[in-house]
Amino acid sequence: MTEDTSTSAPAGLDRRLLDILACPICKGPLVLHAEPAVLVCRADRLAFPLRDGVAVMLEEEARTLAADDPLLAR
C-alpha cells in the first residue's frame, strides 16, 4: 500500500473514502483532483464530478477527457 501525499482532498471529502472508490466501468483506481474537484479514471479518460464532497460515480455524469487533457498528466 502506497501513501500518496501529493494529492489533497477537497474539503468535505473523506480521504478514506478514496480507498474504496473505483471506476464503475473498469473498476480501476481513480485519481483525485482538487481543482476542479473531479475523480479521474486514466484508463477510460473520464472525469467524475464531486458535488458537495460526494463523488458522482455515474458514467452519464462523467466528462470525457481528451488525450492531451492536463487532468491526465497530473
Ligand SMILES: [Zn+2]
Ligand atoms: Zn475506468
